[in-house]
Amino acid sequence: MGVRVYQLQVPAVASCLRPVRAFLTAALEDVLAAATPAVVLALDEACANVVAHRARHLGRDDVELRIELWPDRVRFRLAAFCAAADLPAIRPRDLAEVRAGGLGTHFVGQLMDRVDYEPDPQCPGAMALLLEKRLPPEGRP
Amino acid sequence: MGVRVYQLQVPAVASCLRPVRAFLTAALEDVLAAATPAVVLALDEACANVVAHRARHLGRDDVELRIELWPDRVRFRLAAFCAAADLPAIRPRDLAEVRAGGLGTHFVGQLMDRVDYEPDPQCPGAMALLLEKRLPPEGRP
Amino acid sequence: MSDRLRVATERMEGGQVVVVGGEVDMESSPRLLLELQRCLAHGGRTVVDLAGVQYIDSAGIAVLVEALKVARRRGQEFALRAPSAQVTAVLALAQLQQFFRIEPAPDGPR
Amino acid sequence: MSDRLRVATERMEGGQVVVVGGEVDMESSPRLLLELQRCLAHGGRTVVDLAGVQYIDSAGIAVLVEALKVARRRGQEFALRAPSAQVTAVLALAQLQQFFRIEPAPDGPR
Ligand SMILES: Nc1ncnc2c1ncn2[C@@H]1O[C@H](COP(=O)(O)OP(=O)(O)O)[C@@H](O)[C@H]1O
Ligand SMILES: Nc1ncnc2c1ncn2[C@@H]1O[C@H](COP(=O)(O)OP(=O)(O)O)[C@@H](O)[C@H]1O
Numbered sequence: 457m458g459v460r461v462y463q464l465q466v467p468a469v470a471s472c473l474r475p476v477r478a479f480l481t482a483a484l485e486d487v488l489a490a491a492t493p494a495v496v497l498a499l500d501e502a503c504a505n506v507v508a509h510r511a512r513h514l515g516r517d518d519v520e521l522r523i524e525l526w527p528d529r530v531r532f533r534l535a536a537f538c539a540a541a542d543l544p545a546i547r548p549r550d551l552a553e554v555r556a557g558g559l560g561t562h563f564v565g566q567l568m569d570r571v572d573y574e575p576d577p578q579c580p581g582a583m584a585l586l587l588e589k590r591l592p593p594e595g596r597p
Numbered sequence: 598m599g600v601r602v603y604q605l606q607v608p609a610v611a612s613c614l615r616p617v618r619a620f621l622t623a624a625l626e627d628v629l630a631a632a633t634p635a636v637v638l639a640l641d642e643a644c645a646n647v648v649a650h651r652a653r654h655l656g657r658d659d660v661e662l663r664i665e666l667w668p669d670r671v672r673f674r675l676a677a678f679c680a681a682a683d684l685p686a687i688r689p690r691d692l693a694e695v696r697a698g699g700l701g702t703h704f705v706g707q708l709m710d711r712v713d714y715e716p717d718p719q720c721p722g723a724m725a726l727l728l729e730k731r732l733p734p735e736g737r738p
Numbered sequence: 739m740s741d742r743l744r745v746a747t748e749r750m751e752g753g754q755v756v757v758v759g760g761e762v763d764m765e766s767s768p769r770l771l772l773e774l775q776r777c778l779a780h781g782g783r784t785v786v787d788l789a790g791v792q793y794i795d796s797a798g799i800a801v802l803v804e805a806l807k808v809a810r811r812r813g814q815e816f817a818l819r820a821p822s823a824q825v826t827a828v829l830a831l832a833q834l835q836q837f838f839r840i841e842p843a844p845d846g847p848r
Numbered sequence: 849m850s851d852r853l854r855v856a857t858e859r860m861e862g863g864q865v866v867v868v869g870g871e872v873d874m875e876s877s878p879r880l881l882l883e884l885q886r887c888l889a890h891g892g893r894t895v896v897d898l899a900g901v902q903y904i905d906s907a908g909i910a911v912l913v914e915a916l917k918v919a920r921r922r923g924q925e926f927a928l929r930a931p932s933a934q935v936t937a938v939l940a941l942a943q944l945q946q947f948f949r950i951e952p953a954p955d956g957p958r
Contacts, residue, residue, distance in 0.1 A: 460608050461606070461608065461659075462605075462606065462607050462608070462613075462616075463604070463605070463606040464603075464604070464605055464606075464620075465602070465603065465604040465605075466603050466624070467601050467602065467603070470873075470874045470875035471627070471875050472603075472624070473873050473874055473875060474623045474851075474852075474871065474873065474875065475603075475619075475620045475621075475623035475624035476620075477623075477873075477903070478616075478619040478620055478622065478623040479605075479616045479617075479619055479620035479623075480616075481619065482615045482616035482618075482619040482620075483607075483613070483616035486612070493934060493937075497905060497938070500873065500905050501905060501906055504873070504874045504905065504906075504907065507874065508874070518602075559906035559909060559910065559942050560905075560906040562941075562942070563905075563906055563938075563941060563942075566941055567941075611763075611764045611765035612765050614763050614764055614765060615741075615742075615761065615763065615765065618763075618793070634824060634827075638795060638828070641763065641795050642795060642796055645763070645764045645795065645796075645797065648764065649764070700796035700799060700800065700832050701795075701796040703796075703831075703832070704795075704796055704828075704831055704832075707831055708831070
């Protein structure tokens with residue numbers, strides 16, 4: 457079996473998170489099985505970060521998500537996730553401190569098997585976010 | 598308010614219809630209100646026709662859907678919906694005859710306010726399908 | 739979380755009831771067709787309970803039409819039971835209600 | 849069809865119960881925050897019933913943390929009641945369970 461590719465582009469506004477979650481759940485639950493809610497949460501957090509924090513000077517007003525279904529993993533790529541200059545600021549917060557906010561990055565790191573950034577050739581000055589989740593044995597085709 | 602654009606690309610296989618419906622329902626129910634199920638059914642039928650019938654020589658293996666949310670309507674565009682040569686064959690069946698099959702095109706025509714085809718510049722020899730639904734007054738922003 | 743097709747067949751006096759739930763679309767409808775064909779081959783009366791169907795499209799309707807035709811050919815009774823609002827709307831859109839025998843939900847607890 | 853946020857506040861002896869259902873995310877969580885602030889301003893004990901929450905993300909958790917801080921500052925009691933499995937898992941992921949008072953569902957019919 458080859459790689460299956462899905463792509464989603466939605467306006468970068470909070471109301472688009474719900475349709476993205478609905479799509480991801482229906483598209484991936486057959487292969488992700490019990491890991492589906494964790495992956496949907498991680499992607500929701502990553503998309504929410506684009507909506508809330510992405511630098512305006514990048515000139516993007518959409519969330520662009522590519523999903524690749526490989527035989528042993530699902531790979532996600534969020535285009536133009538953040539400005540390269542903002543990368544150092546993207547860190548999980550200190551969990552010892554109880555405060556509102558700063559949890560999203562922590563969730564993504566905990567829930568996914570790979571979190572990486574790479575320059576986005578389509579958007580100068582921007583980094584794409586790469587996420588991966590290995591498939592549980594029962595989800596593999 | 599300007600136009601909101603959503604885009605979806607999924608492999609042209611039957612298992613992709615469910616995630617597409619889930620996305621459309623969550624993305625459009627605020628504006629389509631009670632008309633949501635009708636529009637979701639029409640789009641499901643149109644996507645199913647791509648999966649079942651699109652000519653292989655067009656060389657496409659995905660369903661590409663663009664959704665534009667205008668102040669008074671939703672516009673849908675299915676890229677490379679069919680070969681130009683197949684257009685004459687796409688007709689609703691005679692409902693007087695009770696037979697399985699041939700209903701999809703009838704549903705699309707009944708449920709949408711506009712059904713049109715236009716040459717698809719991205720795919721030589723192919724036609725894109727254009728569908729529109731006017732928003733009910735209560736859904737307008 | 740999932741709204742996939744559910745199909746369960748129960749015996750009743752003189753035939754079988756196929757209880758359908760979830761979504762019947764191009765992907766799932768072949769499974770419903772197989773089950774209906776199995777019931778029809780078994781003989782007797784076949785009732786398709788559609789109360790739990792949240793979504794049906796033309797592929798699902800085509801399966802019901804196909805089963806109806808097999809039943810007619812074999813001289814067997816075939817009926818739809820308690821179609822959900824969505825199923826009723828789609829049957830009406832297809833102008834097919836009059837071809838099916840449509841029964842209400844049975845009284846009392848099931 | 850919709851899994852949107854539902855928020856309903858009920859009075860109880862000595863305070864209020866905010867019954868939350870559906871999805872609490874970046875879009876809907878500001879509405880929950882407003883309601884919790886309203887309850888806290890009203891005084892007494894505030895209980896947030898989370899049994900019907902199908903989905904919460906970090907924005908929703910942030911609202912609960914924010915409300916907890918307001919309650920502490922004002923010396924008011926604040927508790928979560930019967931969090932759903934998804935809420936429990938997300939609180940654990942945030943390592944925040946120990947900061948909240950978490951109550952079981954009340955006995956008997958509600
Ligand atoms: N796409 C982004 N672009 C720029 N900065 C970001 C982006 N995503 C996250 N950040 C930075 O990382 C911090 C932590 O993000 P997060 O863990 O999601 O918590 P929160 O969004 O609640 O602050 C943010 O406050 C922001 O400074
Ligand atoms: N995308 C398409 N490409 C080529 N032919 C098509 C396409 N969509 C529909 N058709 C033609 O139109 C006919 C009617 O389609 P439809 O009403 O959906 O019923 P069915 O799919 O059950 O045949 C199809 O049988 C097919 O011949």
